[in-house]
Amino acid sequence: MQAKYISYQETGSFSKLVLDYINNEKELSAFYSFRPDMDGLAKAIEHRHFLGDRNVLAEVLKEQYQNLKPNKSVSKNIELLALNNTFTVTTGHQLNLFTGPLYFIYKIVTTINLAIELKMAHPDKNFVPVYWMATEDHDFDEINHVSVDEKNISWIQQTNGATGRLSTKTVAAAVLAYKGYLGISKNGKRIAKLVEQAYLEHDNLADATRFLVNNLFERYGLVIVNADEPRLKKQFASIITQDVIEQNSAKIIEETSDKLEANGYKSQVNGRDINFFYLKDELRERIILQNEKYTVNHTDISFTETELKAEIETHPERFSPNVVMRPMYQEVILPNIAYIGGGAEVAYWMQLKANFDFYKVDFPVLLLRNSALLIDKRSAQNIYSLGFELEDFFLPAEELKNIWVRKNSTAQLILADETRAINSIFDQIKLNAYKIDKTLSVSTDTAKQKTNHLLANLEKKLFRAEKRKHEVALIQIENVKKRLFPNGTLQERILNLAPMYVNYGEDFLSSCIENFEPLGGDFTLLLPS
Template identity: 75%
Template sequence: MQAKYISYQDTASFSKLALDYIDDQLQLKDFYSYRPELEGLKSAVENRAETGDRNILVYVLQKQYASLTPNKSVLKNIELLASKDTFTITTGHQLNLFTGPLYFIYKIVSAINLARELKIAQPDKNFVPVYWMATEDHDFEEINHVNVDEKNISWLQSTNGATGRMSTKTVAAAVTAYKGYLGISKNGKHLAKMIEEAYLHHDNLADATRFLVNELFQKYGLVIINADDRQLKAEFLDIMLADITKQNSARTIEDTSKKLEDLGYKSQVNGRDINFFYLIDNLRERLIFKEERYLVNHTDISFSKEELENELQNYPERFSPNVVMRPLYQEVILPNIAYIGGGAEVAYWMQLKANFDFYKVPFPVLLLRNSALLIDRRSAQNLFNLGFKLEDVFLPTETLKNNWVRNNTDATLSLADEMRAITSIFEQIKLSSYKIDKTLSVSADTALTKTEHLITNLEKKLFRAEKRKHKTALTQIENVKKRLFPNGTLQERTMNLAPMYVNYGEDFLSTLIESFDPLGGDFTLLLP
């Protein structure tokens, strides 16, 4: 495959905050610590204080990998985490069925490539790419389906607990449907085997996801962590107790969010008075402080302050951070220097900067994950035949159609010259009217406005009439846009890995590794 790069701005697909962050706009300086560039990352390494127990981290990871036989590079990276010269590059995501949308894959590749690039820049240090599984998330409806060629495959199951703990006993029907799409080609059968082994031979969704992601990326040394663990939670105990009882994060996040909103940016997350859940099997419910007691929402469970402290001390694993406290937990237990996420993630991490400062936890470098559009041969050929450049495909469908018509017609579709002539005539009429009666000049202006409106409508009718003559070409434009932007959005936000793997196999992932530059600041176009 070949790669071509265009600016994120030219895609018209990213938020103002993400673009302003890439462009190093001064108004965002207070909401992060280091720039997403080699010098910023070097500073993050130099200033990274130890926050967690590395030996516990290594022990937990080795325990979690005990049932797998991963590549030696994975085991080596886990061992390296015991060294103070080793740092992590982390990305996180929900446990989407069959990896979910393509951008999940792109996140991981971005982390792998950044770790490689930093090792070259700082050979005396070690950098480990990490995928943080969002095993404690409880929004199953967000992750229980996948789109393959406009067909929705869903896993039907009811749950109220952490998705990582969910049993996979009921996933067989979804696996069968997915395998049906993959077909009998060599690549399809290979991915089908991985899917079947992951989901039908592991008891819960966390283990299934770990197996599948490990199969896809183990040769690149990716380390996968499930932070739903008693020993890891124990390292976060002091902050959990302080934040639940004193509600510090609620204040700091609210203040920061208001500052960002005052600058014209939209808040991505909203903190609560208590930003933790109570977590046991089949239950993950918010903690609420009411009438001097800590209540578990929708249950009869409650604690006095003393009982809460005892519960935290004895069962730290029963307390689960929500979306605004999870990043803090991550940075406590990992020696992390960079977090890679999408535009919305970068935005909500910026809302958390003051909270990190309050708890004196190092704030990582924020990097926008790599984004890509794979343009199949048919679509690329259509674009070239129609006279467009590849990057033109990001223009709205109607704009592409209008541009094509203008470039491929002998008819005069613009009445601009005629309108200028009419305007000149009306200026003369206005002058003559003014000489007769000063108030008549207003009437002349009104008549001109009405005429301009009539001419504009006539121009639109001429254009529509001409477009009807070019139905074939305009239909081709519509079809290319539909193929490359399913549901009218970026390919990576809806399309699954399946068609890419069926068509290109392991070469697809290798191409991403070769093509993505996490520090490049550009959008990637891929051509077979």
């Protein structure tokens, strides 16, 4: 595949905060550590003081992979994590059914590519790409569906616990529906087999997701972490205790959010007084301080402060960080220097910087993941034959239609000259009227406004009439927009990997690896050769 790069601004799809971060606006400098470039990453490496237990990390990962028989590059990277000159670059994501929207794939690719670039820049050090599975997240409704061929495939299941622990016993119907879309081509059969093995031969969603993602990316050395593990949580126990008892993160994050909002940026997340859930078996509920007791919401479970401290010490795995404390847990147990996320993630991580500083945990470089639009051959041909450039199709459909009609019509559709001439006449009338009676100038202005309004409406009618003559081209514009921007939004936010894999196979993934530039700062347009 070929690639073309355009600025994020040209897409009209990214927030002010993201664009200002890319453009190094000074208003944001207090909310992150180092710039997302090679100099910033070098500083992050230099200043990284990792206090976690590398040997425990490597040991846990070996156990998590023991039934997977991973590629040598994965096994080597797990071994390397035990060495002091090894660092990670990490992305995190929920356990979306069948990998969910395409942007998940793009997050992984960005992470892999950054690790490769860092190794080239620092050959004396090792860099391991990591996918942090959000196994403790309990919002099943966000991950239980996938969009293929304008249809939603859903996994129907009732749950309120950690999704990583969720049994896959009821997923067979969703797998069957997904296979039905994949078809009988060589590529379709391969991905269908992977999905069957992942979801029908593994007992829980964490293991299923690890199997599928590993098979897609193991050749690139991607290491997949499930941090729902007692030995890893133990390293975070002191911060869990301090934050639950003192409720520091709630106050600190609120102050940071206020500062961001004062600079014109929206908050993405809101902390709570206690930013941990109680996690046991299929239960994941908020911890609330009531009447000097720590109670678990919707249960009879409660603790005194002494009992709570003992519970954290004995069973740290039962304390699950929410969205504002999960990133800190990650940075405590991984020798991480960069986090790769989407626009909303980059924004909410910025709300957390002061909290990291308070707990003396190093804050990673924040990197916006690569975003891409795959433009199929048919759509590309349509765009060029209509006289547009590829990037023009980020404009709204109506604007594209208007541009095309103006370019291709021989009729006079704009009444600007006529409007100016009539306004000039009215100005002369107003001057004459003023000489007769000063109050008549108001009446003249009113008549002028009405006439301008009539001319504007007439111009719209002329345009609509001309559009009807070019129905074929305008329908073509509409169809291309719908193909490239399903539901009127970026392709990567709706479509699943399936259509890309069925049409292009492994070439799709390798083309992403080849063309994505993690430090390039641009949006990628992919065109099949």
